[in-house]
Amino acid sequence: MTRRSLTPAPRVFLLVAALLSILLSPLATADLQYHWEDHFSSTERHKLKTWLNETHNALEQLVGELPFVTHLYMKRTSAGEPVPWAHTERSNIQGVHFHVDPSYSLQEFRDDWTAPHELSHLVLPYVGRDNSWFAEGFASYMQYQVMHQMGVLSTAAMKKRYARNLDKAEGRYSHVSMPFAEAAPKLRAERNYPTMYWGGAAFFLQADDSLMAKGEAGLVAALKQYTQCCRMRSHTLADVVATLDKLCQQTELSELLTKFRTDSGFPKHQGMDMGPSAPEAQSKATQQHDQNLTKNRG
Numbered sequence: 294m295t296r297r298s299l300t301p302a303p304r305v306f307l308l309v310a311a312l313l314s315i316l317l318s319p320l321a322t323a324d325l326q327y328h329w330e331d332h333f334s335s336t337e338r339h340k341l342k343t344w345l346n347e348t349h350n351a352l353e354q355l356v357g358e359l360p361f362v363t364h365l366y367m368k369r370t371s372a373g374e375p376v377p378w379a380h381t382e383r384s385n386i387q388g389v390h391f392h393v394d395p396s397y398s399l400q401e402f403r404d405d406w407t408a409p410h411e412l413s414h415l416v417l418p419y420v421g422r423d424n425s426w427f428a429e430g431f432a433s434y435m436q437y438q439v440m441h442q443m444g445v446l447s448t449a450a451m452k453k454r455y456a457r458n459l460d461k462a463e464g465r466y467s468h469v470s471m472p473f474a475e476a477a478p479k480l481r482a483e484r485n486y487p488t489m490y491w492g493g494a495a496f497f498l499q500a501d502d503s504l505m506a507k508g509e510a511g512l513v514a515a516l517k518q519y520t521q522c523c524r525m526r527s528h529t530l531a532d533v534v535a536t537l538d539k540l541c542q543q544t545e546l547s548e549l550l551t552k553f554r555t556d557s558g559f560p561k562h563q564g565m566d567m568g569p570s571a572p573e574a575q576s577k578a579t580q581q582h583d584q585n586l587t588k589n590r591g
């Protein structure tokens with residue numbers, strides 16, 4: 294039998310298979326809209342789309358499908374790094390403006406934290422300039438969760454990066470008698486951005502850590518529910534915190550918010566488990582079993 298004599302059934306099957314392979318390929322993401330604002334060759338476009346589609350897919354694997362089209366504005370630049378500059382668009386459009394140097398390899402783009410950070414911003418609504426420590430803290434916390442999901446960072450590497458950034462930020466925090474939420478606008482005015490970002494990230498790492506210590510699923514699991522039920526509803530910091538607490542059936546985040554507004558000094562981060570957020574609740578029995586195993590191993 295030659296290829297020409299295929300019966301209609303296999304032909305239909307091949308057609309469906311071909312369509313599926315196009316739909317499931319990393320370049321076919323209906324909820325991403327690209328805007329090429331400068332000239333990019335087709336090879337460059339392919340590389341940049343592969344990078345951003347992979348990043349967006351990893352984010353959605355963690356937090357569920359985002360309930361809007363994400364617009365990606367691509368500008369060309371020449372710099373000492375793949376993505377020297379990027380910022381989000383938080384109008385009635387949800388998107389990110391990327392300034393990229395396409396001479397870098399796909400792997401160098403994957404290893405850069407900018408896209409995981411910027412796309413993560415879109416998971417929460419814009420909560421206002423006064424609360425930028427919260428928004429930047431959230432994106433900084435999420436960026437390594439996403440890079441871990443992409444397979445770019447191992448668990449050990451993500452823990453190390455969180456710890457290094459938090460230690461550095463604490464070393465640069467000079468408002469020791471002030472609560473972090475109060476000091477954040479000053480850090481911003483001093484252009485001490487990494488300290489503001491990572492002090493904010495401690496909020497989300499603490500929430501994740503204390504949820505998991507109770508045997509609950511981590512913060513990212515709550516975000517997965519949040520994107521489906523509530524992302525387009527609540528728009529203030531208080532709403533976001535109250536909604537996430539409700540979804541976790543805990544009061545972790547509102548208690549932490551009070552602490553960040555009243556306890557002086559850089560947020561606590563020593564002794565936390567800063568790895569991947571647990572996707573599911575860990576039963577007490579499993580936890581006990583794990584603890585016994587750890588004890589037995591010495």
Ligand SMILES: [Zn+2]
Binds near residue numbers: 432
């Ligand atoms: Zn940011």
